[in-house]
Amino acid sequence: MHLDYTRAEALYASQDLGQEIGLGERPALLVVDFQLGFTDPASPIGGDMSAAIEATVDLLAAARTADVPVWYTVVGYRPDLADAGVWPLKYPRLDALRRNTPAVQVDPRVAPSDAEVVILKQYASAFFGTSLHSMLAAARVDSLIVTGCTTSGCVRATVVDGMQYGYRVVVAEDCCADRDEAPHLANLFDMRTKYADVAPSGQIIKSLELRSGQPSRT
Amino acid sequence: MHLDYTRAEALYASQDLGQEIGLGERPALLVVDFQLGFTDPASPIGGDMSAAIEATVDLLAAARTADVPVWYTVVGYRPDLADAGVWPLKYPRLDALRRNTPAVQVDPRVAPSDAEVVILKQYASAFFGTSLHSMLAAARVDSLIVTGCTTSGCVRATVVDGMQYGYRVVVAEDCCADRDEAPHLANLFDMRTKYADVAPSGQIIKSLELRSGQPSRT
């Protein structure tokens, strides 16, 4: 399949889709599913996401320096997938993501600190079947910087829900990874035009440094 | 932007993504946002969706003949968009979708019967901020046939949520419409590989006729 977005780009612009939202007063950083089951190329559902992970290392440092709180998600199931609903009917290799195995651990290159919460989820959106929104509301967060994988899967679903739940969302595009570039770019297009801002991590880091008045500690 | 899905198609197949789910025991038909604000080419955010609407006419007839219940959604807001959350920051022309105007009425070509419920929503997913799932559970529905617009917007968000909420979902591909073919096809690809079955309406109609033992009344 080959897709030409030339006409769509012109049409969307003519309907004023894709205005810039801007970050809020109290952003949080959300790292979606950078777990070994996806980021280890040897995993049956994994791929090489090194570039996005390295970019996320810098973004994490900037967030922590600026006292922007960080949440992580991982997908994990019982061995019998009894907590996976209908999803394995479509995607049987979800059985690679068994709880209490390395596949469900956050990639050590972007490891959480002791104070940062890792949310265990079963579905695509970080909001679905979790209490993420309760933690964000209790912490008075009003906007989300989103990174992770895959762009066309859990990142997209999380970004749509983030907007729906009332958060201003910016996707750090070079901190998101997918199995292949075509769905990565197609989903960045949809998110940028309809739900969220999409920006390079360098620009987001600069904005966080401006807020905190100091360069990030790496 | 030009996207080549050749590598993605091979890679996804190698990871067994996109198995067929099959329809459940008690399907329902969900018609997403076929309202004049989108289906009237004269609307500031509308387009020509005639082919998808005509295909939906036949699917509706088959569903009604087979006693498959039908739900509709429409998007609608207060004139001041006070009930639209952060979405208008990205998509200001949502102000075309004012409640109690024709833009929020179901296109008469696919009009609901008196007994069919039209759900007013504010966001992309038909499940978000609505009690759709309560009606489906009370009616013991276990699967959804989804049609409507736009494929890359409200249809995609509804299909992802449908799977997340525990429903087997099939997308009637020729009954879905988008502003342009590129995002339409890119999102059918994502849905088919990760969340739902995607089938032509003719095949779904045949399956409904087999269930009810009679041809559909048009």
Added chain:
Amino acid sequence: MHLDYTRAEALYASQDLGQEIGLGERPALLVVDFQLGFTDPASPIGGDMSAAIEATVDLLAAARTADVPVWYTVVGYRPDLADAGVWPLKYPRLDALRRNTPAVQVDPRVAPSDAEVVILKQYASAFFGTSLHSMLAAARVDSLIVTGCTTSGCVRATVVDGMQYGYRVVVAEDCCADRDEAPHLANLFDMRTKYADVAPSGQIIKSLELRSGQPSRT
């Protein structure tokens, strides 16, 4: 049935239940279901709630003076109750709450301003099947002052959800009404000990005046 709470009060205190939460930085006022179907004694499911409504008039004035945003909810259904799920099986007189009838209008004594949103809901909690939380997050609200009816029904369900969604909640006890005093007091007890602060409206008004630095305009 006669209930003696003496032992419960001692036991709960010994387990440190019922600590004071305090109001947040950005409160909102939520007026639950003060609609004619409940507040008109002539309604088949109504009662005399005049005292609570009069107290709410003063609280509304204080909130508006202090620029605290206000949301309202009403319960309303289609005439065939097709959007009411299983609830009418238990509570058949919900059919008194038909949309587009006076029973679903906010009592004129506590009428909303043009800028204030009235949310139509189908269930007990103001959060269930609505996008209330999206509006609260978009407005950066972090706490809720709750009034309305009935204390043991929609107020209780809304307060539990308010806490669950991450909001600090205070119930204005004299601004809540029930069909009878026994369930009113039993539910204030549960809410105070487990989920929310419970305070007289006079105390809440004083706190709002302190914030805004001016007495409320009545």
Added chain:
Amino acid sequence: MHLDYTRAEALYASQDLGQEIGLGERPALLVVDFQLGFTDPASPIGGDMSAAIEATVDLLAAARTADVPVWYTVVGYRPDLADAGVWPLKYPRLDALRRNTPAVQVDPRVAPSDAEVVILKQYASAFFGTSLHSMLAAARVDSLIVTGCTTSGCVRATVVDGMQYGYRVVVAEDCCADRDEAPHLANLFDMRTKYADVAPSGQIIKSLELRSGQPSRT
């Protein structure tokens, strides 16, 4: 506090509240928070719930004999309560419910089988921040038999949500326990009149035996 429900009982009856719903075609059994943190009298937030637990043993046996699926919930947190939202502000002893401690294990007297799912939750309702509804929908469950503790806390919140999500709910009254009888009875009254059926476990067991055509294996 002493409460007299005589007037409320008459008034509710006059408004036809509290009709019987009946169990559905595919019930499930839900055991709410019978975990050692609540059921061990030595726990700082525990009490003696032996009678309710023993009654639940028999109900579990009947459900398993009748092939009625069973779900469990437990409440559990990180040691720093970072995943508990605002709730510890009201209820600081939630810190007794640390994950990976005995306080978060199901009481061995009502232990789950290997195939039964135990859902970890953070809030009162078994539906809040969990994917319980997805599992129920995927399993085509249409009704819930609810047991557990506390009646006035997590059982009540779960029952209200169960009705809201579209399930017919019956509360097994002698299989529910609270810290004290007064809130137990007050909440059974509210649930029976507004949201759910309330029945003794013996009657529910008889109904399950009728369905399966055989007495339960204990």
